[in-house]
Amino acid sequence: MKNIFLWILIAPFVASSTAAAQGRGNPPPMPTSERVPSSLMTFFVTSEPIGNGGNLGGLAGADAHCQALATAAGAGGKTWRAYLSTQARPGQPAVNARDRIGTGPWYHPKERLLDYLKRRLSRPIIQSEIHGDTLAEAQRGSNLTKEFALTEKGELVNGIGDPLPTRHDMLTGSQPDGRAFTDNADHTCNNWTSNSTGSAQVGHSDRVGYGNQSWNSSHATTGCSQTDLVSHGGVGLFYCFAVN
């Protein structure tokens, strides 16, 4: 029972972290240079799913979704790619998510250059670090945190501990190193065309859940329908990266 009182003591402050991060309460006037998304944005989480389960209309459909959301937010001048792999098919080689997204570094929708140069608290993500290409990089972990993985509107994505529904499952179809799976099982909802049978590999945008912290390859879904995705704490969101 003792811990309940401690929870009561600390819960409001933990719960208020979201509000604090968004500057709610007594917000200072926002200069035009702080508009969201920032002109530096080269990474976001889709604010909305396509809504048809694992059927995204293939890679082309997913890329178009990224581009449409970016355009609506005023960042359509860049070329956006969905962070998704596809598996090899007869006469059709696999596509690795990590090879689709350019070279980075990538900045989140609220990035301001001053933050990066002066405070070191906000920083871009880079290819080798998010994929743990060396042992030290993998041990240190990715800087892609819940506070980094904002939607194109600059909003946090609900994760573990936030009000339900949880939306932290990100479709990737990828292994932790960002490459396509090479076995015969389905990890991509049939290369993003199935909304019924099959399975998709997902990561967690808040880095919490399923016993690991992977942002891109935490666990598989039990199916590919929209309902299957929702039952696991996702709605079919994915990551978008600007290649230029």
Next chain:
Amino acid sequence: MKTVLVLTAVVALSGLATSVAVAQHGMPGGTPMTFFVTSEPIGDGGNLGGLAGADAHCQTLARAVGVGNRTWRAYLSTQARPGQPAVNARDRIGSGPWYNFDGVMIARDVAHLHGDTIEMARLGNNLTKRTGLTEKGQIVPGLNDYKVPRDSEWEYSRTTPYTNRHEMLTGSQLDGRAYPPELDYTCNNWTSNLDPAPGQQGGLEAGPGRPNVQIGFPDRNGGGNGSWNSSHGTNGCSQTALNRTHGVGMFYCFAAN
């Protein structure tokens, strides 16, 4: 669907949205606690009274919440000295698995905790802001929690328990082993509360003759990178220097048996 039902049940039962983290991997009271973050620092900067003093702090905090029957060890390394070999934090903490206050597993074993292979390291262990709980079950306030300009002043932090205090003393490298002896990464093996002399101040890293300690983040989110055990150094070893970068001198405790 199962997850959703469990989450819903726990929320309904407890009425506390913040405890949903409990539901995902375990239930309260299920597995005995064998890992915690100290709810309080010793309070003398990097002077913990050596490894023995730090272990005693773990043991005292554990006893206060009824788990003093185990042998508790602070997750700290010491550097080699003449006639005295280095001690690696990873070698002090038993073999696991370790569970937090909520019964959630932090890591299966030493290799999982540290990511000894690149495959394990890419997935990471299960220490997050939601699982890195104190012996009383509290989440450790971290980056973006209750941001106020004074949260890097010790006098303010001391009396304001919900300000950012996410820097855990470890004195360790990413693999959980001690640093070579030349530069200070352990506040002189947990006996120093000194700050750098004028002219010796530097960035958050070790330097010749500079009192310094390596820290990590239970919320995996801080200056430069998100390592839980080896992110960066400090401004010095005094209590005020630790607090300047949002630490208060807390550390990890593991049950070795």
